[in-house]
Amino acid sequence: MGFWDSSPFGNDDAAxxxxxxxxxxxxxxxxxxxxVLERVATTGISQELDAGDAPRAVAAAALVAAQCxxxxxxxxxxxxxxxxxxxxxxxRQLAITALDRLVTPPSWLADGWRNDATWRRxxxxxxxxxxxxxxxxxxxx
Numbered sequence: 001m002g003f004w005d006s007s008p009f010g011n012d013d014a015a016x017x018x019x020x021x022x023x024x025x026x027x028x029x030x031x032x033x034x035x036v037l038e039r040v041a042t043t044g045i046s047q048e049l050d051a052g053d054a055p056r057a058v059a060a061a062a063l064v065a066a067q068c069x070x071x072x073x074x075x076x077x078x079x080x081x082x083x084x085x086x087x088x089x090x091x092r093q094l095a096i097t098a099l100d101r102l103v104t105p106p107s108w109l110a111d112g113w114r115n116d117a118t119w120r121r122x123x124x125x126x127x128x129x130x131x132x133x134x135x136x137x138x139x140x141x
């Protein structure tokens with residue numbers, strides 16, 4: 001597997017994932033994105049992440065984040081060329097949980113990018129788009 005940059009689709013696994021997304025139906029794209037996010041989200045803390053699923057989950061989270069109010073379109077020569085269907089709400093929660101798991105040890109992906117501020121910023125930005133920090137409180141305390 002090769003990484004050429006820190007973007008969500010800047011690696012072989014994510015580029016292959018994009019190619020597979022382009023070759024399936026709209027429902028198949030929803031299922032593929034949801035399945036990879038679920039596999040990563042449900043990987044226990046005592047388990048190592050699957051080598052291919054980890055970078056695919058970052059790519060999938062970027063596709064889901066693109067549909068959020070503060071999301072930006074995925075701009076990559078290696079991302080899917082087919083438009084994405086509207087993802088159901090549960091996929092957004094899976095993306096949040098998957099990103100949280102990706103940065104929780106043991107995570108070879110986070111270990112490999114430990115010293116790369118750009119990758120860490122990419123993951124943080126995706127996480128903030130998917131689950132924006134609360135700007136206000138409901139009650140004055």
